Amino acid sequence: MRRLRKFWFVFSRRRVAVLGLVILAGVIFCAVLGPLLTPYRPWQLAGPPLLWPATDARFPLGTDVLGRDILSGLLNGAWVSLSIGIAATSASLLIGTTVGAVSGYFGGRVGDGLMRFTEIFQTIPSFLLILMIVGIFSPSLGNIILAIAVSTWPAVARMVRAEFLSLREREYVQSCVVLGMSAPRILITQILPNSLAPILTISSVMVATAILNEASLSFLGLGDPNMMSWGTMISIGRNSLRTAWYIAAVPGVAIIVTVLGLNLFGEGLNDALNPRLRAE
Amino acid sequence: MQFLRRFAPLARQRLWQGALTLAAVIIFNFVLVHLAPGSPVDVLAGEAGTSDPARAAALIKEFGLDKSLPSQFLDYVSNLGRLNLGYSYRDSQPVLDLILTRLPATLLLMTCAIVLSLAAGILIGVTAAWRVNTPIDQASSFLATLCYATPMFWSGLMLITIFSVKLGWLPSDGMRTVTFDEQNAFALVLDVARHLVLPTTSLALFYIAIYSRIMRASMLEVSRLDFIRAARARGLSSTAVYYRHALRNALLPVTTMAGVQIASMLGGSVIVETTYGWPGLGRLSFEAVTRRDYNLMMAILLISAVIVIVVNLLMDVLYCLIDPRIKHGTEEGR
Amino acid sequence: MQIAPLLSIAKLRIGFAAESGRADVVRDLDLVVGQGETVGIVGESGSGKSVTALAVMRLLPPTTYVEAATLQFGPHDLLNLSHREMERIRGKEIGMIFQEPMTSLNPVLTVGEHLVETIRRHRPVTRRAARIEAVELLRAVRIPDPDRRIDEYPHRLSGGQRQRVMIALALSCRPKLLIADEPTTALDVTVQAQILELLQNLQYEFGVAILLISHDLHMVASIAHRVVVMYAGEKVEEAAADTLFRTPAHPYTQGLLGATPRGMRGDDGVCRRLKEIPGRVPNGWDLPAGCVFSPRCPHVVERCRLARPPLYAAGDAAMAACFRLETS
Numbered sequence: 005m006r007r008l009r010k011f012w013f014v015f016s017r018r019r020v021a022v023l024g025l026v027i028l029a030g031v032i033f034c035a036v037l038g039p040l041l042t043p044y045r046p047w048q049l050a051g052p053p054l055l056w057p058a059t060d061a062r063f064p065l066g067t068d069v070l071g072r073d074i075l076s077g078l079l080n081g082a083w084v085s086l087s088i089g090i091a092a093t094s095a096s097l098l099i100g101t102t103v104g105a106v107s108g109y110f111g112g113r114v115g116d117g118l119m120r121f122t123e124i125f126q127t128i129p130s131f132l133l134i135l136m137i138v139g140i141f142s143p144s145l146g147n148i149i150l151a152i153a154v155s156t157w158p159a160v161a162r163m164v165r166a167e168f169l170s171l172r173e174r175e176y177v178q179s180c181v182v183l184g185m186s187a188p189r190i191l192i193t194q195i196l197p198n199s200l201a202p203i204l205t206i207s208s209v210m211v212a213t214a215i216l217n218e219a220s221l222s223f224l225g226l227g228d229p230n231m232m233s234w235g236t237m238i239s240i241g242r243n244s245l246r247t248a249w250y251i252a253a254v255p256g257v258a259i260i261v262t263v264l265g266l267n268l269f270g271e272g273l274n275d276a277l278n279p280r281l282r283a284e
Numbered sequence: 285m286q287f288l289r290r291f292a293p294l295a296r297q298r299l300w301q302g303a304l305t306l307a308a309v310i311i312f313n314f315v316l317v318h319l320a321p322g323s324p325v326d327v328l329a330g331e332a333g334t335s336d337p338a339r340a341a342a343l344i345k346e347f348g349l350d351k352s353l354p355s356q357f358l359d360y361v362s363n364l365g366r367l368n369l370g371y372s373y374r375d376s377q378p379v380l381d382l383i384l385t386r387l388p389a390t391l392l393l394m395t396c397a398i399v400l401s402l403a404a405g406i407l408i409g410v411t412a413a414w415r416v417n418t419p420i421d422q423a424s425s426f427l428a429t430l431c432y433a434t435p436m437f438w439s440g441l442m443l444i445t446i447f448s449v450k451l452g453w454l455p456s457d458g459m460r461t462v463t464f465d466e467q468n469a470f471a472l473v474l475d476v477a478r479h480l481v482l483p484t485t486s487l488a489l490f491y492i493a494i495y496s497r498i499m500r501a502s503m504l505e506v507s508r509l510d511f512i513r514a515a516r517a518r519g520l521s522s523t524a525v526y527y528r529h530a531l532r533n534a535l536l537p538v539t540t541m542a543g544v545q546i547a548s549m550l551g552g553s554v555i556v557e558t559t560y561g562w563p564g565l566g567r568l569s570f571e572a573v574t575r576r577d578y579n580l581m582m583a584i585l586l587i588s589a590v591i592v593i594v595v596n597l598l599m600d601v602l603y604c605l606i607d608p609r610i611k612h613g614t615e616e617g618r
Numbered sequence: 619m620q621i622a623p624l625l626s627i628a629k630l631r632i633g634f635a636a637e638s639g640r641a642d643v644v645r646d647l648d649l650v651v652g653q654g655e656t657v658g659i660v661g662e663s664g665s666g667k668s669v670t671a672l673a674v675m676r677l678l679p680p681t682t683y684v685e686a687a688t689l690q691f692g693p694h695d696l697l698n699l700s701h702r703e704m705e706r707i708r709g710k711e712i713g714m715i716f717q718e719p720m721t722s723l724n725p726v727l728t729v730g731e732h733l734v735e736t737i738r739r740h741r742p743v744t745r746r747a748a749r750i751e752a753v754e755l756l757r758a759v760r761i762p763d764p765d766r767r768i769d770e771y772p773h774r775l776s777g778g779q780r781q782r783v784m785i786a787l788a789l790s791c792r793p794k795l796l797i798a799d800e801p802t803t804a805l806d807v808t809v810q811a812q813i814l815e816l817l818q819n820l821q822y823e824f825g826v827a828i829l830l831i832s833h834d835l836h837m838v839a840s841i842a843h844r845v846v847v848m849y850a851g852e853k854v855e856e857a858a859a860d861t862l863f864r865t866p867a868h869p870y871t872q873g874l875l876g877a878t879p880r881g882m883r884g885d886d887g888v889c890r891r892l893k894e895i896p897g898r899v900p901n902g903w904d905l906p907a908g909c910v911f912s913p914r915c916p917h918v919v920e921r922c923r924l925a926r927p928p929l930y931a932a933g934d935a936a937m938a939a940c941f942r943l944e945t946s
Contacts, residue, residue: 123301123305123308124305124309127305127309127547127589128309128588128589129547129549129550129588130548131548131551131552131554131555132569135570136316136569136573136585137316138573139572139573139576140317140319140320140578141320141321142321219435223435223555224555226573235437238437238441241441242441245441245444245445245449246449252438256434256438260430260435260438261433263432264429264433267432509721510716510718510721510722511721511722511723513677513716514716514722514723515724517675517709517788518708518709518739519705519706519707519710519736520705520709521705521739522705529724529727606726607726608725608773609725
C-alpha cells in the first residue's frame with residue numbers, strides 16, 4: 005500500500021502522465037460500458053445516411069454512408085482496439101520475456117543464437133510481416149493478434165535479455181546459485197520481479213503500437229470482417245471525403261486520443277517505476 | 285583515405301552480418317509459405333487456378349512440389365541465385381521484373397521522406413533546445429506527441445481532404461497525372477513533384493516527431509558537456525558554440541535512430557502508398573496480399589530486407605564520417 | 619614590492635537561489651592578482667574556489683547571482699559588461715583551463731581546428747597564418763612532433779597531452795591572466811610535475827599572470843608567489859607562499875599542512891600519523907554563526923562561535939581570519 009502511494013507521488017508529478025491516465029480511464033469506460041451508452045448497435049442501419057454530427061440529437065456524431073450510428077461504432081471500436089491491443093501485447097510479452105530470460109540468464113551460444121534470430125525481425129519491416137501473416141493465414145481476430153505479437157516480441161526479448169544479463173551478476177542471485185536453487189526458481193522468484201519495471205513501462209507503448217497496427221490492417225480491409233474497428237470506419241469514410249469527411253475524421257481522432265493517452269501514461273510509468281524501484 | 289582505412293573493418297563486419305541476416309530471411313520466407321493453409325500449389329500459383337486436376341498435376345511438377353522439402357529448398361535458393369524470384373500469373377511477368385518496375389517509385393518516396401523528416405526533425409529539435417522551456421519548446425513537444433500518435437493513413441486522408449478536395453492545390457492519386465502530355469523534362473519533374481508532396485508529408489510526420497525529440501534531448505545533453513564550457517571560456521560566440529561544437533556532436537544519436545527506423549518506414553510506405561495510390565512496392569505488397577500471390581509477397585519481403593541492410597550500411601558510413609572516434613564499430617576513448 | 623594589479627576583486631558574493639531560500643557559496647571575498655604574478659587559491663571541495671574562477675569568467679549559470687563591490691580586470695568592469703563584450707574578454711584577455719582534460723576538447727574536431735578557431739576568433743588572421751601559429755603554440759607547450767599532432771583528433775592524445783593542448787588554447791591569444799582550475803588533479807603524479815613546470819616556463823615566456831586553483835596546498839605553494847586559503851566560501855588566510863608553508867597562521871591551514879601525506883614527516887624526520895581534520899565542510903545553508911571553521915577548530919573558544927573574525931595581520935604581508943591573532 006505504501007509502495008502504491010510512493011508510486012503515485014512520483015507518477016502524479018508529471019501532469020501529462022496523469023492526463024494519460026485520465027484518457028485511458030475514459031477509453032476503458034467507453035469500451036466496457038459502450039453498449040449501454042447508445043441504443044444502436046454498430047452495424048445496425050439505424051438512421052438516415054450521411055448525417056453530420058451535432059445535427060440530430062439521436063446521432064450526436066452523425067451517421068455514415070449507410071446510416072450506421074458513428075457514436076456506436078466509436079464505442080465498439082474502443083472495445084475492439086483495447087482488447088486486441090491488450091491481447092497482442094500480453095502474448096508478445098509472454099513470448100518475449102521467456103525467450104529473453106532464457107537467452108539472458110543462460111547466455112552462451114544458445115543465447116547468442118536467439119539474439120541473431122531476433123535480428124531478422126529488425127531487418128524485416130514489422131508492418132510488412134504482419135501484412136503477410138494475416139494475408140497468408142486469412143484475416144481473423146486470432147490471426148491478427150498472433151501477427152502483431154509475432155512482430156513485436158523480438159524487441160521485448162532483447163530488452164529482457166539485457167536486464168537478465170545484468171541482474172544475474174547481482175549478489176543476491178549469486179548467493180541463490182551457491183545455495184543450490186534451481187535455475188527456473190531463480191529466474192521466476194529472484195530475477196523476474198526485479199525486472200518487471202522496464203517490462204511494465206514498455207507495455208503501455210506496446211498496446212498503443214498494437215492499436216495502430218490493427219487500425220492500419222482494418223483500414224486496408226484486412227481486419228476481422230465481423231468487427232467494427234476504428235480502422236474499418238475510416239476506410240468506410242474514405243469514399244466520402246468531399247461531402248462527409250467527418251466519417252473518416254472522427255474515428256481517427258479517437259485513435260489519436262487513445263494512442264496519445266497510452267503514450268503519456270507510459271512516460272509516466274517510466275518516470276515512476278525505473279529510478280524508484282532501482283533505488284530500493 | 286584515412287576514412288577508408290577506418291571504415292574497412294566495420295564494412296566487412298556489417299556485410300557479413302547482412303549476408304547472415306539475408307540467409308535467415310530466405311529460410312524464414314520458405315518456412316512461412318509452406319506453413320500456409322491450403323495446398324502449396326494454391327500458394328504458389330495464386331489465382332492461376334487449380335480446379336482442373338490435370339493442370340494441378342502439371343503445376344505440381346513444374347514447381348517441383350513432388351520433391352522432398354529439402355530439395356525444394358535447394359531449388360528455391362538456386363533460383364534466387366539466378367535472380368529468379370518466381371512468376372506472377374496475374375501480371376504475366378516474372379516477379380523480378382514486376383518489382384523492378386515499382387521499386388523506383390518507392391525509393392523516390394522514401395528518400396524524400398527521409399530527407400524531410402531528418403531536416404525538419406533536426407531543425408525543430410535544435411530550435412526547441414535553444415529555446416528550452418519556452419512556449420516554442422512546449423508547443424513543439426506537444427505537436428511531436430500528437431504526430432507520433434497519428435495513424436499515417438488518417439493523416440493521409442485528412443491531408444487529401446484539405447489540400448486536394450477542398451483547396452485543390454495538390455493531386456491526391458498516383459505519381460503522374462494521367463492525361464499528361466509529356467512536352468519537356470522540367471514539366472514532367474514538376475508533375476511528379478506535385479504528386480510527391482502529400483505522400484511524403486504523410487510518411488514523414490511520424491518520423492519528424494521522433495527525430496525532433498531525440499535531437500532536442502541530444503542537444504540538451506551535449507550542452508552540459510565539459511568541452512562546451514571550455515569552448516565558451518575561449519570566448520567563442522554562442523552561435524559558434526551551439527552549431528559548430530554542440531550540433532555536430534548531437535547529430536550522432538539521430539543518425540543512429542534514422543538507420544533503425546528504415547525498416548519501420550518501409551512498413552509505413554505500404555500504408556501511405558495504398559492511401560495515395562502511389563505505384564510503388566508498398567502498394568504492390570498490398571495487392572499481393574489481396575490476390576494471395578505468395579511468390580510476390582516473399583519476393584517483396586526479401587527485397588525489403590535487402591533495402592534495409594543496404595541503407596543501414598550507408599548510415600554506418602555516415603556515422604563514421606561524423607564521428608572520428610568510430611573504429612571497428614565501437615567507440616575508442618582513451 | 620608593488621605589483622600593478624591586474625585582477626581586483628572586492629567583497630565578492632556568489633550564491634544561488636533554491637526553494638528553501640538563498641545560499642551563498644562565496645562570501646565577502648577580496649582577491650588581487652598582479653601582472654605576471656602567480657596566485658594560488660587553496661581549499662577543499664565546497665570551499666567556493668572553482669565557483670570564484672567561473673564567476674570571474676562570468677561562466678556561471680544564470681540561476682546564480684554574483685555581486686561584488688569590485689570585479690575589475692584591467693580597465694574592464696567585469697560585472698557590467700554585456701555578453702558580447704565578455705565574449706571578447708574570454709580567451710583574449712583571460713584564458714582558462716579546467717580539471718578534466720579528457721573531456722575538455724570537442725571529439726569531432728582536430729587539435730588544429732580547435733587552435734585555428736580560437737586564434738581567428740580574436741584576431742584577424744588568415745587560416746594559413748593561424749595554422750602556423752598553432753604549430754608554434756604546440757611546440758611551446760612541448761608537444762612532440764607538432765606538425766603531425768596538429769591534425770590528430772583528441773581521442774588519440776593522452777591526458778597530459780590534452781591538457782597541454784588546453785594550455786596552448788588558453789594562451790593562444792596572449793591573455794594577461796590564465797586561470798587554471800585544478801589543472802593537474804586528473805593527471806598522474808609524474809605528469810603533474812611536468813605540467814606545473816610547463817606553466818612556470820610559460821609564465822616566464824609569455825609574462826602571463828596565473829590564478830591557480832587547487833586542493834593541493836603543497837602543489838600550489840611550489841609555484842605560486844602568494845596563496846589564498848578558502849574555507850566554506852570565505853578567505854581564511856592569505857600569505858606569500860613560503861610564509862604560508864613555514865608558518866601557517868590559521869588553524870585550518872595548519873590542519874591542511876598536517877593532513878597531507880608529505881606533512882607526515884615532521885622537522886625531526888620522524889613519520890607521524892596523518893592528522894585528519896575532524897568534521898565536514900558546511901554547505902551554504904548550514905553555516906555556523908560566528909567563525910565558519912569553529913565547529914572543527916582544535917583551538918575554538920566561546921568567542922569564536924559568536925562572532926566572525928575579520929582578517930588580522932599575521933606577519934609580513936600575511937593575514938588570517940582568526941581571533942587568536944588579535945593583538946590588543
